[in-house]
Amino acid sequence: EDQVTQSPEALRLQEGESSSLNCSYTVSGLRGLFWYRQDPGKGPEFLFTLYSAGEEKEKERLKATLTKKESFLHITAPKPEDSATYLCAVQGNYGQNFVFGPGTRLSVLP
Amino acid sequence: GAVVSQHPSRVICKSGTSVKIECRSLDFQATTMFWYRQFPKKSLMLMATSNEGSKATYEQGVEKDKFLINHASLTLSTLTVTSAHPEDSSFYICSAKAGGSSYEQYFGPGTRLTVT
Numbered sequence: 001e002d003q004v005t006q007s008p009e010a011l012r013l014q015e016g017e018s019s020s021l022n023c024s025y026t027v028s029g030l031r032g033l034f035w036y037r038q039d040p041g042k043g044p045e046f047l048f049t050l051y052s053a054g055e056e057k058e059k060e061r062l063k064a065t066l067t068k069k070e071s072f073l074h075i076t077a078p079k080p081e082d083s084a085t086y087l088c089a090v091q092g093n094y095g096q097n098f099v100f101g102p103g104t105r106l107s108v109l110p
Numbered sequence: 111g112a113v114v115s116q117h118p119s120r121v122i123c124k125s126g127t128s129v130k131i132e133c134r135s136l137d138f139q140a141t142t143m144f145w146y147r148q149f150p151k152k153s154l155m156l157m158a159t160s161n162e163g164s165k166a167t168y169e170q171g172v173e174k175d176k177f178l179i180n181h182a183s184l185t186l187s188t189l190t191v192t193s194a195h196p197e198d199s200s201f202y203i204c205s206a207k208a209g210g211s212s213y214e215q216y217f218g219p220g221t222r223l224t225v226t
Contacts, residue, residue, distance in 0.1 A: 032213045043203045043217035044154070046112070087153065091213055096142060098215060100153045 002027045002092050004101035012107045013078055021073040021104045023088030033071050034098065035064050036087040044087055047073075078108045113137050114206050116218035123194055124226055131189045131221045133204030139184035140206035144215060145177070148201045160187055194225045 007022045025033065032051055036044035048057040050066040057064045061082065063074040073086055085105045089098040113136040123129050133143060142161050146154040158174075160166040160181035168174045176198075178190040187206075191198055201222055205215040 034214065036217070041201075041220070041222070043114075043116075043205075043220045046214055046216055049214055096207070097144070097156055097159060102153045105151075 002090060002099045004088055004090055004099050006086075006088055006101035006104050008104060009102070010105040010107070012109065013075075015079055015108055015110050016077045018074070018076045018078070020075070021086055021106070023071040023073070023101055024069060025071070025088075025090045025099075025101075026069075027090045027092040027099070029093030031091045031093050033066055034089045034091070035071070035073055036089065038085045038087055038103070040085075047086075075106070078106075080108045080110050082106065083108045112208075112214070112216040114140075114204065114216050114218040116204055116221050118221060119219060120222045120224075122224045122226060125195055126193055128190055128192045129194055129223060131191075131202055131204075131223075133187045133189070133206070133218050135185045135206040135208075135216070138206075138208045140187075141184065141209035142207045143181055143187040144205045144207070145179060145187075145189050146203045146205065148203060148220075154203065157189075191223065194223070196225045199223055199225045 004025045032049050035047040038044040048064040053068045055066050061076050065072050085103040087103045088101040115134045117132045145157045157172045158166045158168045160179050162181050162184050166179035181187040203220040205217045207215050
């Protein structure tokens, strides 16, 4: 059974304090690993897709990396507007459904 | 690009009535749409998957007679909560996936349903 865990559950950072969020997964053949950002009361916003170990993607202050067992979302010099829940999801080679992790709630304090 | 809308954003209904939620892909054709439910401070729970022109596939434990899904076109899917009860109150989110080599799901803004 495909599974995704995320750590930490919650993270509080000071503005400018860089950190990383972890997404660990087990899947029968990885088709893709996806990162989303979700603000309270809103739908998830797509950030990145990673397909194979060693791949990296960047967008502004965010950088996602992928190994065979986990993915990291690195946040460099975060700002208060980066506060949100970050969700990780995987899709295996069998089927088209995503398996979501529980998310990491990030708070960036000014 | 890849914009998905949902309507309504909020709805309050009385127990026993039915509510329809629309999900539209605005700038792409969605061969597959997904319906999720999200409880407070929890992750997304997949309810069903629908492909255009065919019957929806429901996840285990989701009542197909209560949550009716129709995917009549490549840009529209609807979720009807029939005979709603207070325990159906939740945040419902749809997502859409384009065909071909694209694997990403693009999510709508969600619909907050409150059943009184």
